[in-house]
Amino acid sequence: MFAPDRQGFFPALWIQLLDNLSNSDKEKWKNLKTSEARLSFMWSLTFVQQRFQLISNIRHEKNLEASRKQRETGNKAFQGGDLSGALVNYSRSVVMAPDNTEDLAMAYANRATCLQRLGGYEFAIRDIKLALENNYPARNRFKLEERRGQCLLALKRYKQSRVAFEAAISMLKTSGLDEPKRKKFLKDVNASLQKVEEGERTRESTPVLVTKSTSDKYTDQILTIEDPSRVYPAMSDCISIQYQKGRGRFAVATRDIDVGTTLLNEKPVTWTLHPDRFGSHCTECMSQIKSVVPCRTCCGVSFCSVGCRDIALSSYHRYECGMLDILVASGLNVYPFLVIRLLARYEFEYLWGLKDTLEYNETAGSGDRVAEYKSDDFLNAHNLVCHEDKLESEEILLRTFVATFLLKLFLYNKYIEDSVIQAEDDLSEKEMYLGKLLLQFLNALPQNVHDIALLETADPRRWLNSNQIKSLGAGVYLTGALFNHSCDPSFMRCNYGKGMVSVANKRIKAGEEISECYGQMYYTKTVEQRRSDLKKHYKFDCRCLACIENWPTIKEMNYAQSGKGTKIEHLARIRCFHCGQILERTKGTKVGSVLTCLVCGDESKVEDVPLQEIKEKSDTADSLLSEQANWEQGIQAVKEAQQVFDRHLTAPNMELYNTQISIWRAMWILAGNKRLVKPF
Secondary structure, three states: OEOOOOOOOHHHHHHHHHHHOOHHHHHHHHOOOOHHHHHHHHHHOHHHHHHHOOHHHOOOEOOHHHHHHHHHHHHHHHHOOOHHHHHHHHHHHHHHOOOOOHHHHHHHHHHHHHHHHOOOHHHHHHHHHHHHHOOOOHHHHHHHHHHHHHHHHHOOOHHHHHHHHHHHHHHHHHOOOOHHHHHHHHHHHHHHHHHHHHHHHHHHHOOOOOOOOHHHHHHHHHHOOOOEOOOOOOEEOOEEEEEEOOOEEEEEEOOOEOOOOEEEEEOOOEEEEOHHHOOOEOOOOOOEOOOOEEOOOEOOOEEOOHHHHHHHHOOOHHHHOOHHHHHHHHOEOHHHHHHHHHHHOOOHHHHHHOOOOOOOOOOOOOOOOOOOOOOOOHHHHHOOOOOHHHOOHHHHHHHHHHHHHHHHHHHHOOOOOOOOOOOOOOOOHHHHHHHHHHHHHHHHHHHOEEEEEEEEEOOOOOOOOOOEEEEEEEEEOOOHHHOOEOOOOOEEEEEEOOEEEEEEOOOEOOOOEEOEOOOOOOOOOOHHHHHHHHHHHHOOOOOOHHHHOOOOOHHHHHHHOOOOOOOHHHOOEEEOOOOOOEEEOEEOOEEOOEEEOOOOOOEEEHHHOOHHHHHHHHHHHHHHHHHOOOHHHHHHHHHHHHHHHHHHOOOOOHHHHHHHHHHHHHHHHHOOOEEEOOOO
């Protein structure tokens, strides 16, 4: 529950809680079996009430004085020619200024001037609009309209530019400018209007052709599910969800699936940025912010656009607002952030209305389901697998402590409208219900979270060895959560914004289970490392083929092959050339060169395996996808390489790995989140 890379007050509170529990308290705790009893116990502790009473003051409120200082610093930087420094300080001023004030309007207006100089015309136009909406002084509005006209002119939006320039002329009446300045301004605006006329004439004689780039076409192909399921709209209809006792829900192919098929494209039911990304990426869509739009009431989060801000403020952020500052200061990891947003997305009265029907169903979403399985349905979130029975007593105590903390935050923010916080009172029925939901999701989400990441690259057109995948945050994908784990997954996935898309990395036969990887790929970690991590975080012992057969990592394969690709002597087994049965080369101490199939009786010569052809086709696929980002030809090359491979060999294999990883690389290049970084 604690963030590994961020300090805060909660770890110390946890230690203090353990120290404050008497022996009788500890004995009583061990005998509590229900969430209600555990929450009541935690709520009744004097230590808990006293400490949590202090948390309401840890908030980042708007600060007028700080905003003015940042704007003054920005002005000095602007006057000195440091436009980047000015932009940073103006943005800070925007974030700190109280909503609907002249100071906020001035900060937006100054930033618009800076953005115009830097060529960020669209952002400058947006800031001008925001400045006018926030009581920008009427006497100076002619300046903003002229600035808007210049930006629109630069974007060749001539009709809108003309309107802005004419508005600037009209507003001169209330400007208070003396006559010489008025004449100069009119002369400059008329010169700009002349440019507008010239631009309009040029446009009339030159038709504008709008075409989609090849890379955009490939991006659409990756993100498009050709035949979406009627029941699971985020998933292809070539997949069904089934259930078995002890195995849970799992995905199965209903027909043969080609490599390169988009299997899943889903938005999360809840998501969060890591706190160190709150200022650089949008809280709503998770895209990189180029010109920040702040929350109206807090300084804790940032948005990339007015649209994203308004979506957040009309739903979850009205309850989150102020809470996130306290959560960041707590030092807790992403799970409480995810739980807060999940519940904040729904009105409490809506959740209260589900009280009598809300019951965990481990088979939900499987079998011959008729109703649509929606990616934002709270009932589907409620049915996520929860391994509470596998938690130690102390871990349950910690999670109950955190749930009580989150309950306090919700009550401070008036999530339950008629709730009155009284430390000495027992929890009301509604408060207990909310507390139980918080505790359930604190138990369920750790097993159902996916990382949301971005690609850091110096060249977005091709794969570089220096590329790095960095975590942006985390999300919960309700359809994606129905897939079980394998260290040799059936598909590769990447993130676009907060969305997640998954593409088949191999041919999947009808009836085969379709699995994903919970971050423990066989080719990056040993079986001991994988099993240990999966047991710790996901509470199960992995029994996938890669673990049972103890497949080597790519590093180990590379070392064994001296980095020169697969040779005959490296083959431990091949497929029967006639029926495809796997044939082991080694029998005792003897290594066979001619292997007899016990199924069909045919003999297969190891030296006849076309390793050179497989390598050449694998290299071609890798070049087309990794170097050229050519999705259509690259996927076709992967198909051809894997068809030859599947007739003769079986995983693990270096050439097979190269085809699969090249799909993953191309997905990130063409569709994934990206951040440009300077080359080394």
